[in-house]
Amino acid sequence: MFAEAVTWDLTVSLINATVQLDQPQGDGTRTVGTGFLIDAPRADGTPRVVLVTAGHVLNRMPRQDARIGWRVPLSDGSWRFTPAPLTIRDGESEPLWISHPDHDVAVMSIEAPEAFARAAIPSGWLADGYTFARFDVAPGDEMMSLGFPRGLSANRAGFPILRVGRIASYPLSPVVAFPTFLVDFTVFPGNSGGPVFMTGASQRRPGVPRPEHPFIAGVLTQQVEMDSERLGIGVVVHASYIRETIELLNQAERAAAEEEAAAIAAE
Template identity: 65%
Template sequence: MDLTVELINATVQIEQVRADGERTTGTGFLIRAPKPDGTPRVVLVTAAHVLTEMTDPQASIGWRFADAGGGWRFAPAPLKIRDGSLPLWTRHPIRDVAAMEIKAPPEFAKAAIPLAWLAAETTFEDTQVGPGEEMMGLGFPRGLSSNMAGFPILRYGRVASYPVSPSAAFPTFLVDFTVFPGNSGGPVFMVDAARRAEGDATRGPFVAGLVTSMVTHDQNRESLEIGVVTHASYIRETVAMLDQPVPVAAPPPTVTAGAPSRSPPSPQPVRR
């Protein structure tokens, strides 16, 4: 499989333009996560703060469709994210991760990646992921796409922190690429793990996590051009909560990189 192309097709822009003209943009990606009875289900995954920043009941999701002549067209559609004041997404109780079941067009239901492609608790250890490993990320920095068809922008960087596992002890890790408002919620993935575990079909490329913030200087909020990635095991936990919802009394303490594309972000710095 070409995980890069598969994830490009599964990654979408989430946006809300309020009546006063304020624009909030984030990134999400689609996962195929069947219900316990086997019923097919498409789940939209993003950073929880992306949806929290969108205060109106309806946002939009950036679908893309291929034309007969080989071109593509961008066709954003309404996405209901609240029923009145009640959020329609499920958020992880302590991590900046959200998931919600959506109805996707057939093309995107097919493009959604399997849940099994997400890293599990032991994946980093099994594939010996460590500092200096190259990872890629997809997103819509400041609401920009790679072309008029609305495809996400691909970036890459190297793991910039140590240790990175187990995820229970190190739920986030750093990657050396620049994060802007609009990147939050985008998938971060590794494509060369198959070489490290040659001959073991269970250890191929995988989604390592999603972007949830950036690192800034503590005093002047200067960006250090380093992204904070929340481990994919927490995406798995959040998707599982769709079938066993758990009430969340308060949001996690970290506010992040940015959903609002209208102004510079104000994330909390990473303290190590």
């Protein structure tokens, strides 16, 4: 019972760290996606919250500001959905996010309300190139995903919708050869960018090790279609590439800091 309670609490942690991203397009429509927050301190220990999403979600938002769906707890136990502006491009319309050069992953450092900064998931929960082998992850294993299909929330408070599916592809490793994998669940516009994860409660084959806490297996990037027909299959980019993209963010921030320091020294 205790293990089940811990799994539930940690699943709720992932729910709390997942947010809706959107940008009105001026014609009554809006571009919608999903993002999730990672606690990724800088090398000097400075706290930093990193927003993770699919690269195409931000690429399809041409304006300078998008919106991020914060949620505020109220004194009566209810919640209020409070979307706020999120600047995603600078004054010259250049992206403020970092994209992976080969995969549909984007990250950016953001300022989050205190409650969301606390809810951000430790970067250690991101699967690395050995996680699947360590837990013998295989086709048929259950994975969960969080998102906002067609902009729909679980309720008026703006919480994401939880979906469950099974890994539908083989082999899963080595990751460098198989950077994406398939999960058997229906994906809609708005789901892109959501976390795909496994918990100790996930249904698996008998006798295989269960993770002691959830790990984020990857980021959902697209649905599989053939001849404009949805096949009810999602494509997931392995979390190793989230790790790589965060490291690219680290490099960009270090380079910017060195450039600023050099400019100050030259004055």
